[in-house]
Amino acid sequence: MALNADQIAAMERATLDAMPSTELDEIGGWLVPIDEGTVSRSRSAVPLRHDVDLAADIDRIITRYCRAGAMPRFRIPETEPLTRLQTRLCALGYRSGPASLVMTRPCTLLPIESSPVTLSNTADDGWCAAFLGTGSDKVDGRSRLTILRRAKHARFASVAQSGATVAVGAGSFSREWVSIHGLRTDPAHRNRGLASAIVAAILADGIKRAFSRVFLQVEVANTDAVRLYRRLGFADLWTYRYWSHPAASD
16 A cells, blocks of 8 residues: 555654654654653654655754754655665764564454453553563653653553453554554463454544554564564555664763
């Protein structure tokens, strides 16, 4: 599914609606989020278009980050029209990190029967405990949780078994896009279809809200998650990488 320029721009804005930064600027054809947390999406400049040369804005973006006392970072899609951005960043000494994948599918029902999923406008204590309990980096987990709970268009999905929350995820609904974030399943309850049930519940909620498209972002190295999303009908759009300067520090 190819996206036009307006759909790409709406997706990038929706990404930062779901993972909102404390500050958000727009410089040229870029969104420039500024945040003290650990979530790269919430503190990396991203181009709003893939079909024009935006390399001329890079110096202004770096200046803006430095003026805010933040380390300049960039999230660059690996699409052919944007190769000059990569060349420019390399010339400035920036280096790229691991690849992540953007995936999409129509917002249609998934024929999945599993444990009942609860949807709420807030992340309760059980949701937060389940989200934090499955990550090895507690500092990063707390930062991600703080940012997810900031979102104005979020719905928090959870599955409970025997009185305990064992799987969670979040959906965000803005800019004509549903986006999926923060999927976590307790290790003892994996491979039981709980993540699939949460995705299905978020899609059903999106249909009720008259949304027609959904996207998510996942690290390419997370092969189990990539396989799951492909089984659920998600198709690859593009990969992207974060770029930062190795000599810089937070």
